[in-house]
Amino acid sequence: MSIATITNAGFAGTARLGIREVVRQLNGALGATLVAALTGSKDPRVSYKWARENGPEPRPEAVQRLLLAHRAWTAVSANEGEHVARLWFIGANPWLDEVSPIEAISNLESKKVMTAAQAMIEDSFAG
Template identity: 75%
Template sequence: MATSIDVGTAHAGTARLGIREVVRRLNSALGATLVAALAGNKDKKISYGWAKKNGPEPKDESVARLMLAHRVWTHVSESEGEHVARLWFISANPWLGEISPIEAISQDRSKDVMAAAQAMSEDRFAG
């Protein structure tokens, strides 16, 4: 069944969680190494610190990427399931020029990533 991304609701829901909870959820879903990569950080374990109550704060550009990743994760996992969502995040994606959504998020291609997530949920094929 195709679903559409309600951008306002998704954004508000993610923002209400706060960055530490967003990071905890992404760490659980994708793992710390992938979360650090999508945030644009080379320290593979930094997201564990970001998730802690008194841990370091991610930089603003990392926060934006993390918030986007959570919105997209929520959409894809709700429409396709968590296993498919994880594969979608790490696999080459035809809507993103055959790079993974993780890489596209780290490159700040938010509109492209949202469009790719929408295309996935609508079963549209690139090409």
């Protein structure tokens, strides 16, 4: 299966989920503190609130970050496993000029994040 197929499937899968389900899945995969960090929130529990059916809606910028994080998570974890994906999200990343994907997502560097995810999956470096 090619990376384009995987990335496109990740986009389609993420697009079909409601934002509350996206947040629930990210909370389960990364933990609420990291989910809050990637959205730029200072409240480490805000993602628990967003995940609740009667909870507040995330701001539009937070929604963009959450959807990007979910797409990247889906791509990396499907190919490398959840443990490696978790480490990929928090570690300094050579494909992102040595910042973590969490920080790049927080800065809404969508193309860079998805390129880094692709490079991780393909085990390539074009730096």
